[in-house]
Every structure is written in structure tokens, then in C-alpha cells.
Amino acid sequence: MNFLLSLIVWLPLLGALVVLFAPGLSDHTAKRVALVWSLAVFVLSLPLIPGLGVFDGARAELQLVERVPWISAFGVDYFLAVDGISIWLVLLTTFLTPITILSTFDAINTRVRAFEAFMLALQTGMLGVFLAQDLFLFYIFWEFTLVPMYFLIGIWGGARRIYATVKFFLYTFAASVLMLLAIIALYVLWGQNSFSLPDMVQAIRNNQFVLDQNLGRWLFLAFFAAFAVKVPLWPFHSWLPDAHTEAPTPGSVILAGVLLKLGGYGFIRFNLQLFPEASRFFAPAIGVLAVIGIIYGAWIAYAQTDIKKLVAYSSVSHMGFVVLGIFALNPIGIHGAILQMVNHGISTGALFLIVGMIYERRHSREIDAFGGLWRVMPVYTFLSLLIIMSSIGLPALNGFVGEATIMFGTFSSPFLGWEFAAFGLIGVILAAVYLLWMFRRVMMGDVTEATAKMRDISRLELSMLIPLVALILLIGLYPTPFFRAMNESVTALANGLGPVLAAR
Amino acid sequence: MVPTEYYVLLSTVLFTIGVIGVLTRRSALVVFMSVELMLNSANLALVAFSRQWNHVDGQILTFFVITVAAAEVAVGLALLVGIFRTRRTTNVDEVNTMRG
């Protein structure tokens, strides 16, 4: 089974071609073909679940390694592998994609085949980013994800879609180019004619590859730029609300659900592993940005009148927690950050789904256009309440486990400390403020003439939300298996950051 | 044997005629012919030098130039026909949609 990862990565792209070029495929069938295809990918990825034999959660090193020389003149390898850091993100991607495609059944009615093809192509890109262990290959996948997303927003988006998609593309692309520069610099400086990340990290840890302190910090910042824009970290966030507001529902779901995680993953995989010294040096500064983002995003979310924009700003706030956890630079914080990425993917993905559902019914996303949904749509509201509570960070649901773990990591981190935790916790208070405020006005309140006719959740919609809600409860009550699978890899990573940290 | 200088001189004259043709004429067809003239003047110079130094490189390069010229004419004439069909003119000054 040593081609399993390749299979998972490339199968969606093949599916995209099939959906696009298969003759005589109606829109109706195209949706189903795409769904079945993505489900097949999901089923193929199931053996990766730690404990089922293929992936061993008790090992720290990379597993299921596939490594073939690709462009030997420059030492570029086709190099895929997975470890405890990426395993859950890979599974999150394969899990969320079918749900997202399911959401296109209602939300997308024009140029359906192209849409499904872009969705599947995007999945290839995202999985490639999580699995590539060669810097060059990683960069290719990284930029590749931009293309489908660009079209998803630009073709199927709302009124200001062109502005939003160009902004999204240029902003992320400009920052990524800096990363390319840093990748080339590392390649040249190392001089081993190789782009292999694990080998480079090994060399750095053994002091065979010593970067000049200043240079290391600059290169750190170049990588940081690409990932900070993607996460997005305050103050690089301003593309996100526009992109989310204009994107069609499935686009928002996948953007919030997986694409933002590419940034957080990049921080862990590249910044922390390649530049331990610079990571320690910049940790407090990045921590400050993260905390500002947490509070700023939450605060600004409160003033939104568009539900989707509110959720978008809540993403800024929640991803701030992830960055805070990562730059706590200790095992607890990184554990929490990785789990919180998964949690945020589930909860915020689900939030965008529920917003999309009422948009389909009412063709508006203004908070004022709704009211009293609890009376007319009880099942829908019940599920929404659960998802909102997960986003608020209610214990026994998934959001709390991630956030609390991050907070414990932050508090005990020698680089951050209690002040960061205290300000981060203010964000937890504010999350309750803006989300309950939204809930009060949309779900509670008076039934208006327009909302009275809204029908309750359909079976199709139920089938999207049920798996998400099940995971929300599972991770909330029993996150241990999730933590255990990443434990070894994270501990090894923290060891690489300095012996002081591993002990904590 | 004709001295090499004569060939070079002829080549220069042809090239200059080509340049002036490209710069002054407005008909795209004539511009094309002028470009051909310039290419062939270059060919002449290459062959002449090739013989002067008894070296085959120049003649090989000439074949490349001829090939490229042929390709260029093929593409260029096709474009020209296309432009004429849509715009009913071959005047290069009127084909200025690329103006910024």
C-alpha cells in the first residue's frame, strides 16, 4: 500500500477531469458523480485513521513515505509522507470535501460541472500541501490551491466577486512569492542539491546546516508572510471577510474549513522546524498579533449586519487562538493548535453551511431579515445552537477542548505567559457576545411574514450537518485519540525547538 | 573571387532598406516584406563570413534563419488575413487595439 497517499492526492484531480470532460454528463449527474468520487477518496483515506494499521500514531517520524526523484537536476523529489502533525488535517480534508460537495446540490445551479471539477481539483491541491515533504513540491501544491479557489469565488460569487477574488489571489500570491524566495535561498545555502524538508530539518538539528542568525530571521519572516496571510493573522486578514462574503456557500465552507488551515500547518511544519531560533525570537511578537487578532476579530464581528461576514470575522478570532497555541512553542500549545484547526474546520464549516441554508430560503444574509427561526425551524435551530455553542467554546463540545488546551499551553509557555492567556480568554467572552447576539436576533425574536414561510431543514441538509455534529460531540467528550495520534510527532517537534521546552 | 567586403556592404544596404521599410510603410504586407529583406541581408552576411573563415557554423545558422522566417511568414500572413477579415484593412496604424 505504499502508493496510498499518491492515490488520495491524485484521485480527486482525475475526478475533476472526469466530471469536466465525460460526454453527456448532466448537471444532476455531475453533482452525484462528484459526491461519489469524493466519498471514494474519503473511504480510501479511512485506513489512515490511527489504530487501523496503516498509520501508527505511536511513532514520531514520517510514515507512508513515497519518494521518487522528479527533477534530478535540481534535486527535486516527488516526496509524500504523513506524520502526527498532518494526519488529522488530511482526514479533515477528505472528510469535509464530500460534505462541501453535498452542499452544492442546493447552492450551485449554473456551470455545475465546472464547479464540481474545481472543487475536486482544489482537494488535490490541499491534500498535496499537507502531504508534500519536498519544499519545491510543497510550493507547487501551495500555489495550485489558489487557482480553483480564484474561480470558485470569481465565477459563482456574489455582486462584488471580482474585487474579492482578485484581492484574495493577489494578496495570498504576493505573500507566497516571498516564501518561494526563501525556499530558493534555503536550497542554495544548504548546497546539498535537495529540497527535502526532513533532511534539511535533520541537518539543522545536527548543526550541519547552520543559518546565520540574521538571515535565519529574515527567511523566517518570508515563510511567515505566506502563512500569516493564509491563516489569516491580524493585520493580514482583510481579504478574508471579502472573500467569504462573496464566495458561494460551498466555497466559504472549504475556505474556512480547510484552506485557512494551510497557514497554521505551514507555521508548524516550516517555521518551527526550520527556524527554531527565529521562532523563539519572534514568538512573543507573533503572540501579540495573535491576541490582537482574537480580540479584534471578535469585537468587529459584533458590529456586522451580514451573518456571513460575522462568521468570517469570527474566523479571524478563532484562528488567532491557533497561532497563539503554535507560538507557545510547547507540546501542550501545539497539541491544542492542531486540534483547534480541526475543530475550527468542523465548527466554522458547519456555521457557513447553516448560514447558506437560510440564504437559500430567504435570499438574504442580513441579520435583520430574520427572526423567530426557533419557532418555524426547530430542528434547524437545535443543530445551529449546538454548532454555535461549539464555536463559543462550550465545554463538552469540541471548541472548548482545543481552546482550553491552547490556553494551558500559552499560560505555561516561557515565551508567552499568563498575560497572553488572559487576553486570549477575553476573546472567549466576546465569542459568546457576538454569536449569542446573532442567535438572539436570527433564531429568537419575532416571526415575520417572510420568515414564517421558511421550511425546516431538509433531509439533504440534515445529512450534511449530522456528521459534523457527531464529530463536534465526539471531539468534545473524547479527544484523547486525536491527541494521542499526534503526541509523538509534536513532542519530537517541541524537542527540536530547544531542550528547555520539551520538559514543560 | 568577390571580396567579402562587397557582400557585407550589400548586406548592410539591404538591411537598411529593410529598416526604413519597416519604419515608414503602413501596409502590413510591405512591412512583412521589409522584415524578410532584413532577415535575408543577415543570411547574406552569415554566408559571406562563413566562406571567409571557412567555417560551416554560419551556413547552419542561415538554415535556422530561413526556417524561422518561413514560420514567421506563415504565422504572420495568417494573422494578417485574420486582421483583414475583421477590420477590412492592413494598415498597421489602424490596428492599435493594444494601445494602453
Next chain:
Amino acid sequence: MEETLFTLIPAIIVLPLLGALINTFLIRDGRRAGMVASLACGAAFVVGLAAFALLAGLPHEEQTHIDLTLWQWIDAGPLDVPFGFLFDPLSAVMVLLITGVGSLIHVFSIGYMAHDARPVRYFVYLNLFVAAMLILVLANNYLLLFLGWEGVGLCSYLLIGHSFERKEARYASMKAFVMNRIGDFGLMLALLALFQHFGSLNYGVIFPRAAELAGQQINWVLGPTALASAIAFCMLIGVSGKSAQIPLWTWLPDAMAGPTPASALIHAATMVTSGVYLIVRSHSIFLQTQAISNLTVYVGVATAFVAASIAIGQYDIKRVLAFSTVSQLGFMVAAAGMGAYTAAIFHLLTHGVFKALLFLGAGSVIHGAHDVQDMRRMGGLRSAMPTTFLTYMAGTLALSGIPIWAGFFSKDEIIGSAFHGTRFGTYPVSGTILIITAALTAFYMARQVSLVFLGQQRDTSYHAHESEPIMTIPLWILAVGSTIAGIINFPGLHFLDHFLEPVFEVGHAVQEPLEFNIPLAIITVVLALAAGWVAYQVYGKRQWKKTFRDPLARYLGVFFEGFEQRWYADDVYDTMVVRPFKATASFLSRILDPLGIDGLVNGAAWLVGFGGRGLRRAQTGYVRSYTLVFFLGVIAVLGYFGFATVR
């Protein structure tokens, strides 16, 4: 025997949870849902009683070791938190209170919610609440306690917002959740600090080592502070949120927008007392810090007094009880701060019984008076609702601290502790304020009884009727409880003192049982009786109009206005916190984000565009001009090389 306990304890929690699940998915009929919910809660009570009996049968030193881990909850490297329960005497008495009073309230609700639009949902919330509250008191570590802590907050939110068609219910529910969240912020911070220091959140690890906190310091803006004080202070913030103490108390009176039985269970008998439970549970930590323990006392005493004064100026039958609850919680918090932990728990238990009775009685009145809540529109309901009146009197006497009723003993123990002294010394000033507060309590209760039950019915637009037996039977049971509950820590017998002793041995916090202070008791009783008599004279004798202004307003002037307006606390918070928050949000959203941060981004884009517009002039679109430039370029290059070669 321990094995039996290990199966019983999870069952206590699982039963109400099961009830909630059954009601969510299977039951559509309100009355049947009520039966299921009551049965689930009642079964939990029975199981709890059995577990209690087993625990009481264990030897003293083993009573604090019934600790079972169901599964590993969080296991993130060094952070290691079990999903586990500790069943010790303290949690045992809490379990009995929650499930016992809870069951009665469930039964009462069947009648009360009969005409509600969504009774099934109500019973689901109620069962869920019981489960969360049980997790709170049974947890063996702080993080699981936090789960219950926020879980009850959620249920409280849902129950307050149950009739969300009403605007005040919508606002009150959110206000309650957010203010509790502010408190939770403090509690969470305390947890983080505890973990940082002890590397664990389990009670079993922290409490025996609590003495290590002494001498530890942390640095912050105000300079170095004792770690124990910092932790205790953060916990106090949490207590203030959950138990509605100053400064986070304003949510509780608004929470009365929920159904009355829910108020009885959550906002009187159980949830709001979890702050007191937290202090008592964490006594090992509070004992390390005299400063914060004193602060706790002051917060409690101030809250008790302020809330009692506000209760005098209220016209809504439930609001009087709400402020009374805040006031009584102040008594408990003060007792817990003094280190009189048993007294705090004693009052918690008796208050849980008699305040539940009062709330249910008020519910019965509201039910019988067709949703009238303004006491000025009542009057003379004694004849229409004899049972409710009688049982209500039992609750009133208990709350006012009249001898033989439960409140007398528990309240007296707190006041006695203040004068008698604890390990932190005596609190004579606080004790005096508490005595005055007790008199105020008797006053507002006598005022309420006079206005509601005595005299003539002032508003005759409705026809009051007695409630059905399903509601009055719980009232009777609670009335008997309110009358005799003093026995659990009767002076001279000290059942509760002895039962809880093992819990306090861990933190070396065992106090000699307090003996009865007869002069003090006489003073408080005389004052209470006098206050009650005055109130009866003022309110019970005259015939008022149905929109009268309280006669005290004439004598007390601005003070009474303060009572009526709750000392303007809400207005102060509104102007100082809520409005600035909204204004800033709007500033960030309208100005800083689009013009500042996004302005920079778009500015950069504009700069590129500007440069492009400049360069655009060069693109004339004339092929010949391009060629000319091209040739000039060629000549320039050739010229350069030629020049370079010549030189």
C-alpha cells in the same frame, strides 16, 4: 461496597441525561415528557440516596477516596485530565439537594407548564441542567467542574430564553450567559495558574499540596503578588459571576424572565450556589490567603446588604425573591470567606429547600392569578389559595430566621461565626451588617406576604384559583422540609459538621463545631420579628389602590428610589461597559478595518495601478513606434559595446 458506589455514581448522572435524550427524540407530549423527566430525576435521587447511605457507612478516612475515572478526557502531552468523579461527603450532600429538590420541581413543572407552548423542550433543558449540575459537584478535577459550570450556564441560558417571544426573556438570557462568561474568565485563569503550578488539575493532587502555594509569587502590573491570592482572586471572579455577587450580580434578577419553576431550581436552589460550592471545595487554596478570604467576606456581606435593600423596593413577586436570593447567596459567600465552610454549606442546603419552596409558591400564585406578577395587583389571595398561603408562610418564616424553621439555624450559624471568630479572626462589623440584613429580610418578606396574601384583592380583573395537586404536593413536601431542615446541623448534634469533617481534614480546615450563642440568637430573632411587625403594620393594614407607590418612598426619598432602581447598577454598566463596547465595535467595523487596515492593502494596490497608468502612455499601439524604439535600443546596445571595445 466501593464497587457498588462505582456503578452508582455514573448512574446518578446518566439517569437525567437519559431522560433528556428520551424526551428529545421520542416524546412529543408535554405531560408525558414531564413524567419522563421527573422519573429520571427521581431515580437519580433514589440512586443518590443509596450512594449517600453507602458513603456514610464507610470509615471516616475512606470517605474522601471514592474517586473513579471513567475515561481519559484530555491527554495532550503533559496536560492530562480525566473524565472522573469524586464522591465525598461534600458532593454527596450536594447531590441529594440537587436531585431531591430537583425532583420536586420537575413534578411541580408538570402542572405549571401544562399550558406552555413548548413543554417538551423545557423538560429536556431541566434534565440536562440536573445532569450538568451533578457533573459540577461530582467532578474530581477542576476542568470537569468547569464543564459542569458552563453546562449549567448553558441550561440557564436556554431556560431563561425559553419563552423567547418575549423581548425581556431574549435579552435576559444573553445577559446571563455573557455575565457568567465574564466570571468563567476568572475561573479559567485560576485553573491555568493551578495547572502551571501543580502540573495537574485533580483535586487529589492539588489540595494536599496547597501549602506549597505559600510564598510563591507572580509579577504583574501592580508588582509581585502572592500566587495563592491571585488564584483565589480569579476564582472569586468566577464565584461572583455564577453566584451573582457584586460586581457581576445584575443578571440574576433579569433571569426571572424564565419559567418560575426553572427559577426555583436554577436561580435559587442549585446553580447559583455553585460559587459557594467552589469556594468550599477549594478551601485549601483560600486558606492560604487571608487577604482574598477577607475580600470574599466583604463581597458577600456587601452583596447581602445591597440586595436586601433592593428587595424592599420591588413590586414584582419574583423579583423580590430574586434579590432575596442574591442577598442570601451573599450570606453564604461571606461564610465561606470567613472559613466557616460548614455554615456556608448548611445555609446552602436549607436555603435550597426554602427558597425553592418560595419560588414554587410564587409560581403557584402566578399560575393561579393568570400570569399576574405585580404584587400591587394581588392582595387577599389567602382565601383563594389556602395551601399556597400556608406553605408560603413556612418558607417565609424559614427565610426570615424565625426559630424552629430551618433558616434560623443556618443563618444564625453564619452570624455566630462572624462574631465567634474563625482561623481568620472575627468579623464584628460584617456580622453586624449581616444582622441588619437579616432584619431587612424579615421586613421584605413580611411586606410580600402582606401585599400578596393579606387584605383584599386590589385588581379584580382576574379570578384567582388554587393550583392542582400535582403542584401543591411538592409545596407541602418542601414546606415540611423548610420547617425541619434545621435538624441536619442542629446545635449540640452537629450532624453536618461531623459528616463533612473528612473533606476539611485534607486542607486542615476542620473547625470546632460552633456552639449556640443565645444572646446573639435573641437579638436576631427580636429584630426579625420587629421588622416583620413593622412591615405588617405598613402594608397589611391598609387598603391600597392597584397602582400605588410604596409608602416608604415618602419617608426614604432618594434611598427608596435607589431600592426601586436597583441602585442604578444596570445603568452604570450600560454607560460604562455596554455602550463603549458597541461604539468601539462600530468604529472598528466602519472606520479602522475598511479604511485603516484594508486601506493599506488597497493603497498598495492603488500604487501599482498608479504606476501602471503612468507607463500606459508609452503604449501607443503603433507598431512603427515600437519598432523605432526597438532599433534605437539596438543601436544603443551596439554603441555601448562598440564604445567599450574601443576603450
